[in-house]
Amino acid sequence: MNSEADEKTGIQPDEADLLYQRLNREAEATGYHLNPDQEFTLELVRSLLINQQRFGYPACPCRLASGKKDDDLDIVCPCDYRDQDLNDYSTCYCSLYVSDQVLKGQKIAGSIPERRPVRKEPKxxxxxxxxxxxxxxxxxxxxxxxxxxxxxxxxxxxxxxxxxxxxxxxxxxx
Amino acid sequence: MSATKHVSGADKGKLLLFALSTCIWCKKTKKLLEALGVDYYYIDVDLVPHDERDEVVAELKSWNPQSSFPTLVINNQKTIIGFNEPQIRTELEK
The missing domain is CATH 2.20.28.10 (Rubrerythrin, domain 2)
Known part of the structure; x- marks a missing residue:
């Protein structure tokens, strides 16, 4: 990885590394797995940091956040849809989290359909x-x-x- | 739309990609289009100013009601949703 902060975002490389390590630790401690493709995963972690800077919360990098926290709560990473997508597709929407099978190389994590409702469901x-x-x-x-x-x-x-x-x-x- | 960017390449029809600057599958789609050397336009919708965003999202919704990313529109006719490498190759390697 680069040794200098990213020109556009000002995100330090160790910031991404540290967040990656924390997320990995928390995932493994709670029965989840980060995507074993480390380069791919670090790229996602950097995008989470960008969204954290932009919005004040780590909105899913692969979804359009409104910038209003109440409207975006369901897509704050880990999103409300992760577990269902892990069950059905072995990966969450952006592929930060993957199933056991992907970790063991028995399945490949790919781009999956969006399950977030178009309009938010009434509570x-x-x-x-x-x-x-x-x-x-x-x-x-x-x-x-x-x-x-x-x-x-x-x-x-x-x-x-x-x-x-x-x-x-x-x-x-x- | 003012936020539209252009990447030069071989003419395979009008390609318009709705993307997010942070989205990893959008980045993979852009890389694939570049590897295929095709001419295309893209919009990073998250970078579009809020006052112009509704218009862009409305256009995206007309192609993909879910308005998910990436959405590739080919010749104002066909839509490929998500990073679907085989489908993109099939369409553009014709």
Missing amino acids: MQESQAGQNNLSSLPLPVWRCKVCGYLCARENPPGVCPICQAQQERFEKFI
Whole structure:
């Protein structure tokens, strides 16, 4: 990699290396895998840093972010669609994350269809939550939209203990 | 559209690529088009100023309702969505 900061973005090479190492560590600790093509993955990590600089959050490099965090929450990396795409295609949309099979060289990660809804779906869970007969539960159940982790408590945790997603990625599930 | 950029090469019809400057599959598509040596236009939609962006996205949506990237429009007729190397080669190596 270059030893100098990128001319256009001002991103230092070690910044990308450090983020790559952190993401790799977190992925492996939680049962996920980064794309083993290191050059490819570093390029994506640099793009995440560019988006972090532009928007203040690491929006998916392969999607058009609006710049409004509330509208972009579902595409903040790791996006809400990663796990489904890993199941169905062995890769997330941008191929930062890949399945076991790709890691073992049994499958190739390629460009996959976009599953993000064209218009954001209304938040059904929230409006249905009150009508559910489980609403008599002593505590609400919160769901991490990134990894599906569920917990019953007054408020969602600050950080998902499974995938480290921030509190804002939780939805009221029951 | 003012944000459109041009790459010179062999005339294989009018090629317009809707891309993002940060998107890795868009970069691969540009590299493939360059390797094929074809003449094409591209727009990095994330770099388009916000006041012009709606117009560009509306145009993209008319080709690809999902407005995902990359979207390659060939001769105002055909659309290739995503980095689909075999399909791009088939279309442009004719």
